[in-house]
Amino acid sequence: MISERPLRIAIVGSGPAGMYSAGHLLEGPGGTFINGGLNQIVRRPVEVDVLERLPTPWGLIRSGVAPDHPDKKRMAAIYDSIARRQGFRFIGNVQVGRDVSPADLSQWYDGVIYAVGADDERRLGVTGEDLRGSDSARAFVSWYNGHPDFSDLQFDLRCERAVLVGNGNVAMDVARILFSPISTLHNTDIASYALDALGKSQLKEIVILGRRGPEHAAFNYPELMELGELADTAISVEGTDLSLTPENADYETQLKVNALAKLCKEKSQGSRRIVFRFNAAPTAIVGEGQVAQIKVVDRRDQSEQALNAGLVLAAIGYRGLAIDGLPFDDVRGVIPSRDSRIVDNGIAIAGAYVTGWIKRGPKGIIGSNKKCARDAVAAVMADADSNVLPMEGTLSAAQVLEAINARVSVTLGFSGWQKIDRQEQSDGRAQGRPRLKMTATGAMLGLVTAG
Ligand SMILES: Cc1cc2nc3c(=O)[nH]c(=O)nc-3n(C[C@H](O)[C@H](O)[C@H](O)COP(=O)(O)OP(=O)(O)OC[C@H]3O[C@@H](n4cnc5c(N)ncnc54)[C@H](O)[C@@H]3O)c2cc1C
Known part of the structure; x- marks a missing residue:
């Protein structure tokens, strides 16, 4: 019954x-x-x-x-x-x-x-992965979004090159945020500490590694095109010849590869650069306490190269x-x-x-x-x-x-969250921003229980 x-x-x-x-x-x-x-x-x-x-x-x-x-x-x-x-x-x-x-x-x-x-996240499984300056893109994304478990992390962006391992949409998000003008980010709800760190960034180049060729790139067309909108940023490709992409590739793949080729042509100049490096896999991250280099093997001929880098983020999956x-x-x-x-x-x-x-x-x-x-x-x-x-x-x-x-x-109940929400929006308004996120659990609970 x-x-x-x-x-x-x-x-x-x-x-x-x-x-x-x-x-x-x-x-x-x-x-x-x-x-x-x-x-x-x-x-x-x-x-x-x-x-x-x-x-x-x-x-x-x-x-x-x-x-x-x-x-x-x-x-x-x-x-x-x-x-x-x-x-x-x-x-x-x-x-x-x-x-x-x-x-x-x-x-x-x-x-x-x-x-x-x-x-949780998938790990690279290479030596040096736990050096300072090496982390997952998940940690970086959670950090700039003010997730309380990640708000104590420090990302020092006062280096010239960052390497993103993996070329999916999360890597596109990270590259775009790293190179977005601070004035643009100020108008978002990005965590304040991340805005400060990005304001001190000295990054000139972001290298995005993909294990296979461009026909297997994991990013989607819209996310790629957003990189094309970054001002003063050149886009280039290494480790492949885009014109050799198989003719029988599906429509979505052709669209992405053609768009990437077009971006490389139209965005050849800029004081900063995003490099899509294909057929490239990391073999080790090197440094004394802090990331200094990442070793990358070219999977076409097994040749190895060391790239100087101050930041390595693994964007290989949640x-x-x-x-x-x-x-x-x-x-x-x-x-x-x-x-x-x-x-x-x-x-x-x-x-x-x-x-x-x-x-x-x-x-x-x-x-x-x-x-x-x-x-x-x-x-x-x-x-x-x-x-x-x-x-x-x-x-x-x-x-x-x-x-x-x-x-x-x-x-806390929903009214507790609404209190946090109102506080964040009002703090944001005071600084001309849509929201100033609270990023510490203790502070949020303190606000809710304050009566
Ligand atoms: C970086 C990134 C960017 C993205 N951008 C887009 C985008 O632009 N557009 C789009 O359409 N999709 C986007 N997505 C995909 C989208 O976010 C996911 O499809 C969606 O969030 C998955 O929903 P979910 O509810 O399964 O998981 P989640 O959104 O992760 O929600 C899970 C919830 O469970 C809670 N939780 C976890 N463990 C416990 C526990 N033990 N007890 C109690 N609570 C727990 C977590 O705190 C969390 O609130 C993005 C994903 C990522 C990673």
Whole structure:
């Protein structure tokens, strides 16, 4: 028999996948828009708690998407409107796997959707990777976006050359931010300390390494073209002949390679330079305490060259992080699943679901998570309809908060985040900026508890 009470669902993570899941679960009477049409998948009342390890919501919208892409950051307005729907509750500053366990959540809720993103990175695996001045692009991106776990990092940009290993869109973002005029960045919500460090930058050259030829370049056309908009910046290519790109390459590849060739032609002059170096792989990072050089092998003839560099950033991919108490596929860096249901040794765990980057791996744009979230919610509802959800012993909303507050000294609700949000915007206005991000968890919690 189907229970009369609302289903109580926890969503872990408040990034796009988590917030789209909440949106689907709390859809209006007409359903949710998918592929241009209204679809109804939820036919019973639902209450949703979104548990987030940071005091701030929205995942990579806040800490990944580049600050000079405000149109993408505006997606947060959609999540904000979802958060105002009846039945939604945000509980910030709670880390699942540390403060509360997956076993707790499956006891407290009817179902749990894990939407924890990809909170780790792939490493280069070469010597010297841990020298000062060598880090991941993920750390650099999180730093300039003011993520509290990265706000204490120091990036000294008073060097002439930076080398980015990997040529995907994250590398394009990093190169663009490194060479953007400070006056442009001032009009974004980039962290203030990053603005200061970038203001002192002496970088003249950014080398972007790709292991294979241009036909395998990972960047997309729009992100490449944005580099072409940087003033006083030459663009060149090494390690390949662009005119030799295979004629049978697909349309997207032809578009990218032709665009790169055109950029090299049109942007041959500039006091700064971005070099796309193909067929090049790092073999070692060298220096005494601090990065001084990176050794690069030309994969066509195995010749090796040492490039002087003061900064090396590995942009070779994000990776999911295991959560204590949940199965993890260490090879793919994801929580294993079948039809959005978490599986342990091939067997579905009742009431446990996964969506977003922690399900699919770190690929796909913001919008890809909407369909992915819908699949997870459809699985929850199908299991609810067939009485598969473990509904015995579920706690009320008040009991859950009491249990969490017994373990975490300060949590915050959505009104707490709204207070941080207002403060950031008002501090920003005072400096003629859209927002001055708070970047320390202690300060954010202090503001929220100040009354
Ligand atoms: C640098 C970068 C730039 C990007 N730029 C764009 C762009 O311009 N346009 C675009 O369309 N897409 C962009 N993307 C892709 C987009 O950000 C992702 O598709 C999307 O954020 C993935 O959503 P998610 O919810 O799976 O993960 P996330 O956005 O990472 O959200 C996961 C959330 O879970 C929380 N969390 C993690 N672990 C726990 C835990 N144990 N307990 C509680 N909470 C936890 C995290 O704090 C986070 O808030 C970019 C990605 C990156 C990395």
